[in-house]
Amino acid sequence: MMLEIMWNQVESFAKTAPDLIVNLVKSCNRQTAFLAAVGCASFYFIVWPERQKKLEFDLMPDFQKVFNPAQRSRKEELFATLMENPVNSEGEVVVMELGVSHGSNLEYYPKEIAFVGSDLHDFGKKGLREKCASLGLNFKGYVIASGEDLSQIPSNSVSAVVTTLVTCSFTDCIKAYREIHRVLIPGGRYYFLEHTKEFNGSLKQHLLQFVVLLIVLPLFYCHNRRDQLSDIEKVFGAANET
Template identity: 30%
Template sequence: MDVLVRLLQLLVLLLTLPLHLMALLGCWQPLCKSWFPYLMAVLTEKSNRKMKTKKQELFAQIKGLKGASGEVALLELGCGTGANFQFYPPGCKVTCLDPNPHFEKFLAKSMAENRHLKYERFVVASGEDMRQLADSSMDVVVCTLVLCSVQSPKRVLQEVKRVLRPEGVFFFWEHVAEPRRSWAFRWQQVLEPTWKHIGDGCCLTRETWKALESAKFSELQMERQPPPFKWLPVGPHIMGKAVK
């Protein structure tokens, strides 16, 4: 890492020292878990307005993936506030999974606003350990802006493949690192130690496309897009699908 990056990291750390001390003492995480859903509710509403066409295009593909029951068994991994519900076609049976139980009341609101879907349950668990879900039980898994904050993208993708039925589809939309050696990437390096606390574990410099390419899906389609918000330090986004 550049000396300049280290110096700037130290400066940011000093400017946000109370935050880091709270995290060290174990005070910050419970507080973050409680207010983070409110932040996401605001950001996802703005993001959906900007990404509406792209999300409609991506999730329209779910329509042809019905299982034997004539419905689509869909798992939303890191469901958050249910920001994607409006884009799912009718006939989806939605299971929601998130490690943060504080999202449940936001999900209830989203469920009430999207009566074209059938809701199965809300599972409080991490993406690395979805033992409450059976093997090959899902036709579709959706994951948006989640792989940046998990402990192990590799393990999450293994679990995704486990719960998907043969030829089931994984849809994703994730922000990723800026190109290495760019100034934008260096700023991400500078801000990341502090941003992880603000963003509930979000890593700015994660090269998520590498984990997707290494997951050995039978098919992988991915496109790169500019970030929807220029004022946030998150980098470009990748959107696409992978077939088990």
């Protein structure tokens, strides 16, 4: 009984914590408010990681409103080649997207593909099925998994794997890329559209990226300073194909 009461109190605090954080930030000057917000949010999401996943899922549509228009032409060009990938044993071009969230990329996929969604949760599963139906895509399935552990997916079974703004939150990039490589049919492609470490930018660009890192890393586990290209080349080779 005592444990149940304590757990109820913890759950009650979890529900009111966001309001407490907001009130704390409002009462501080800008510098203190920034440090307090990042610190409190970091602690909150470490203790209740499921709430961090839900917050990120809820915020993603607003974020995509900014990102998608800027990348529209690039996505149209990139995903137009999906049908060029090898077919599986059933004669299908199977496209698996990791960190699919609300499915902002689905509108760019050819209607002939078979689609498999994957994320750390199932918040968007129903919506993805409905969106695939409205776009004429064959919804093949949904897998709750991290990029580092795709053991639910057989080796050499997926025609193409897609990630957009996902790999920055991988806990082990090399392990995740090895899993992606494993599930791909020989000759299949990994489509990578991510934000990575600035390579040839000015000092100002590097500093700006570092400041952004201090904000997004504790809130969304987003590590925008990773040199992901070298990790991909270690697994896939410089040709970027299996």
